[in-house]
Every structure is written in C-alpha cells, then in structure tokens.
Amino acid sequence: MEDKSIPFLEATPEQVLYAKILEWGMYIGLVILFITFTIYAFGIMDPYIPLNKISRYWTMNVHDYLEHAKIQEGWAWVGMLKYGDFINFLGIAILAGVTILCYAAIVPTLLKSKDTVFAILAILEVIVLTVAASGMLGAGGH
Amino acid sequence: MGKNDKFLMIILLCLMSLILVVSPALADASAESVADGPAWWFWPLVLLIVTFIMGILAVLGGVGGGVLFVPIISGFFPFHLDFVRGTGLLVALSGALAAGPGLLKMNLASLRLAIPVALIASTCAIAGAMIGLALPTNIVQISLGATILGICALMLTAKKSEIPDVPKADRLSSALRICGVYQEASTGEIIDWKIHRTPLGLVMFVFIGVMAGMFGLGAGWANVPVLNLLMGAPLKISVATSKFLLSITDTSAAWIYLNKGCVIPMMVVPSLVGIMLGSFVGVRLLKIAKPAFIRWMVIGILAFAGIKALHKGIFG
Numbered sequence: 001m002e003d004k005s006i007p008f009l010e011a012t013p014e015q016v017l018y019a020k021i022l023e024w025g026m027y028i029g030l031v032i033l034f035i036t037f038t039i040y041a042f043g044i045m046d047p048y049i050p051l052n053k054i055s056r057y058w059t060m061n062v063h064d065y066l067e068h069a070k071i072q073e074g075w076a077w078v079g080m081l082k083y084g085d086f087i088n089f090l091g092i093a094i095l096a097g098v099t100i101l102c103y104a105a106i107v108p109t110l111l112k113s114k115d116t117v118f119a120i121l122a123i124l125e126v127i128v129l130t131v132a133a134s135g136m137l138g139a140g141g142h
Numbered sequence: 143m144g145k146n147d148k149f150l151m152i153i154l155l156c157l158m159s160l161i162l163v164v165s166p167a168l169a170d171a172s173a174e175s176v177a178d179g180p181a182w183w184f185w186p187l188v189l190l191i192v193t194f195i196m197g198i199l200a201v202l203g204g205v206g207g208g209v210l211f212v213p214i215i216s217g218f219f220p221f222h223l224d225f226v227r228g229t230g231l232l233v234a235l236s237g238a239l240a241a242g243p244g245l246l247k248m249n250l251a252s253l254r255l256a257i258p259v260a261l262i263a264s265t266c267a268i269a270g271a272m273i274g275l276a277l278p279t280n281i282v283q284i285s286l287g288a289t290i291l292g293i294c295a296l297m298l299t300a301k302k303s304e305i306p307d308v309p310k311a312d313r314l315s316s317a318l319r320i321c322g323v324y325q326e327a328s329t330g331e332i333i334d335w336k337i338h339r340t341p342l343g344l345v346m347f348v349f350i351g352v353m354a355g356m357f358g359l360g361a362g363w364a365n366v367p368v369l370n371l372l373m374g375a376p377l378k379i380s381v382a383t384s385k386f387l388l389s390i391t392d393t394s395a396a397w398i399y400l401n402k403g404c405v406i407p408m409m410v411v412p413s414l415v416g417i418m419l420g421s422f423v424g425v426r427l428l429k430i431a432k433p434a435f436i437r438w439m440v441i442g443i444l445a446f447a448g449i450k451a452l453h454k455g456i457f458g
Binding site for chain 1: 179180183220221224236249272323324332393397401409410
C-alpha cells in the first residue's frame with residue numbers, strides 16, 4: 001500500500017493494461033469496419049436499404065426512419081448481419097464496446113494491489129456502460 | 143503508437159477513402175438515382191472531403207473533431223440531427239480511442255484522475271442522450287446553437303495555465319490518491335502534480351456529461367477548462383486526460399444512439415475516415431501553420447454554425 005502513494009514517472013500496471021486492450025480493440029474495430037464497409041460499398045453483400053434509396057432515409061428523424069425502413073431498435077441489427085449495411089455495426093460495436101472490456105480487465109489488478117475504492121469505481125463503470133449498451137434504457141421518440 | 147503502427151493506420155485510412163471514392167464509379171451504372179436529389183454517393187463523398195478539412199482544422203485549432211462535426215454537418219448537410227449526433231459521437235469516440243492508448247502509456251493521461259470523473263460524466267451522458275432524443279428536434283437545435291455560441295465565448299475568454307498553483311490537495315483527491323508525475327519534454331523538468339476542488343469539479347462533470355450526450359459534441363472544450371483551471375491539473379495532463387475521458391463518456395452516449403437506430407454506416411465511415419486522415423495531415427501541418435490564425439478561423443466557423451443552428455431551430 002505504501003509504495004502506491006508515491007507517484008512515479010511510469011504509468012501504473014493497470015493503466016498500461018488498459019492502454020494495451022484499448023489499442024488492440026481500436027485496431028480490431030477499425031480493421032473490421034474497413035473490411036465490412038468495403039463489402040457494403042462494393043455491393044459484395046446486398047444491403048437492407050438499397051444504396052440508391054439511402055438518401056431518402058437520412059433526412060427523416062430516427063423514429064420515421066425506423067418505421068419506414070421497418071427496422072427494430074436495440075440489438076435487432078445482430079439478426080440483420082446478412083445485409084451489407086448491417087455488418088458495419090460489428091466494427092462500430094467493437095469500437096463502442098472496447099472500453100467496457102478495458103474496465104473489466106483492470107478490476108483484478110486493482111484488487112490485487114488492494115485499491116478497493118478504484119476497483120469498485122471500475123466495476124460501477126462496467127455496470128453503467130453495460131446498461132447503456134444493453135438497450136434496456138428506452139428514450140422517447142420525437 | 144509506433145512508426146509502423148502509424149504507417150499501417152495511414153495506409154488503412156487511405157484505402158478506405160479510396161474505396162469510397164471509387165465504389166460509386168464501379169457501382170451499377172444503371173442504378174436509378176433519387177429523382178429529386180443527387181446520386182446516393184454525392185453526400186457521403188462531400189462528407190468525406192468536409193470532414194477531412196475539419197480534421198485538419200481541429201488539430202490546428204486545438205479543438206475536438208466532434209465539436210466541429212455536429213454544428214457544421216447538421217447546419218449545412220441534408221442529414222437529420224438525430225443521425226448527425228449519433229455520427230458525431232462515434233467520430234469523437236474514434237478520435238479518443240486512437241489517441242488514448244499512447245497518452246496512457248506515456249502517463250500523460252491519468253487513469254486515476256479519469257476513473258471517478260468518467261463514472262459521473264458517462265452516467266450523465268446517458269441521461270443527456272435520452273433527453274436529447276426525447277426532445278423535439280427544433281428545441282435541441284436551438285439549444286445546440288446556444289451551446290455552440292457559448293463554446294465560442296469560452297474559447298475566446300478562457301485562459302490556460304501550464305502548471306496551475308495547487309497549494310494543497312483537497313481531502314477527496316488525497317483520499318483517492320489522484321496525483322502524479324510527468325516529465326516536461328521541452329525542459330526535462332519533472333513535474334509533480336496534484337489537484338484541488340475535486341467535489342466541485344465532479345459536479346461540473348454532471349453538466350458536461352449531459353451536454354455531451356444531448357448534442358453528441360464530444361466534450362474536450364469543457365473537460366480541459368474544468369480539469370486545468372478549476373481542479374488544477376497541469377495543462378498537458380488535462381488535455382491528455384480529457385482526450386482519453388472522451389473514450390468513456392462518448393461510449394455510454396454512443397450506445398444509446400446506436401440502440402435507438404441513430405447510426406447510418408454510410409454517414410459514419412466516411413466521417414471517421416475523413417476526420418482521421420485530416421488529423422494526420424493536421425499534425426504534420428502544425429509545424430508550418432499559424433495556430434493563432436487557424437484558431438480564430440475555427441471560432442468564426444463555429445460561430446457561423448451556431449447561428450445557423452439557432453436559425454434552423456427557430457425558423458425550421
């Protein structure tokens with residue numbers, strides 16, 4: 001405990017671990033996004049919304065867009081991964097999800113160094129981000 | 143990020159932009175375009191070019207990509223504000239994810255400083271996103287315009303303190319052991335830092351989180367003054383921690399927008415590619431550009447976009 005209170009020039013072990021996972025997640029997410037966008041843009045997989053019709057939808061508010069395009073909210077995109085446009089959500093979800101993994105990974109390191117308060121804060125952050133990602137939280141439409 | 147990683151990233155981004163530019167030409171030439179507007183690829187291509195310029199200006203002007211993206215794209219492009227905010231959050235998130243690992247490894251971004259702050263900001267960003275999606279578009283547009291004009295005022299008036307004077311760390315930051323050491327590269331000086339006014343700083347992040355989620359702006363413009371001027375973290379630590387903090391705050395809000403359907407890949411990918419490529423070019427231009435002039439230009443563009451947002455919100 002004593003040596004933890006002395007600040008060092010080097011990053012702490014949990015900070016380095018967090019950085020490594022974040023870096024890998026970022027690269028994996030970007031590479032997948034690149035590949036899936038190539039598949040989408042070149043028409044290798046048929047999109048759910050044809051490319052020449054997409055401009056009709058992005059002017060609508062999200063409520064009308066979902067209604068007109070008959071798309072479900074939340075994680076329904078997972079069931080639509082056979083379409084060229086929806087496979088792009090894989091990369092986006094990785095980019096949006098890697099932080100949850102980073103936080104979960106540093107909890108054991110924090111507990112090992114008896115940094116209980118920060119371990120609890122990290123667990124709370126995992127809960128907050130997981131709840132946000134789960135789609136449990138609804139929001140009113142326009 | 144090593145030299146090879148940077149090279150790989152540049153190649154990857156160049157390829158992505160090439161695909162976007164080339165794919166329309168390879169697409170079925172007989173595909174019908176929308177009768178009452180340009181071909182489908184027109185706006186994504188313009189988006190790619192504009193976000194590329196935005197990426198350069200963001201680096202040179204010392205602002206985040208998200209804060210430029212939302213007002214400019216919602217003001218001058220045909221996309222609905224819902225999708226612009228969703229895309230804006232992903233743009234800010236990607237920038238933060240790209241910068242975060244390096245800043246953490248260099249110990250410029252402080253995980254100890256970020257964890258308590260991020261918990262508050264990310265929770266409030268969820269509330270902000272939900273409020274933003276529940277309110278009528280014109281109200282959000284008016285609020286966005288007012289916020290952007292407020293950011294301009296902040297950019298014009300806020301001072302920065304390289305190493306603020308913190309006579310004594312407050313009780314909360316002492317209990318949480320939020321402090322650190324870094325070496326100033328230009329002078330080699332070892333700087334031992336601590337923070338004060340932590341409870342007030344944490345309260346400020348309630349508002350920052352709500353605004354980040356509500357408008358999809360990212361929040362570097364607010365993070366830095368609070369961390370630096372209010373809480374007393376050195377400027378370099380504040381800027382780096384703020385950038386890293388965005389990867390957490392924007393993650394929570396981005397999930398709300400993603401789950402509500404506010405993400406259209408044909409908007410997201412060109413924007414990400416454009417702004418990241420622009421950032422790479424911007425970093426290289428930093429050596430020859432005149433940052434003061436660019437900063438004034440960015441403030442001018444933001445002010446114009448803010449007025450446009452107000453106008454759009456009031457008059458439709």
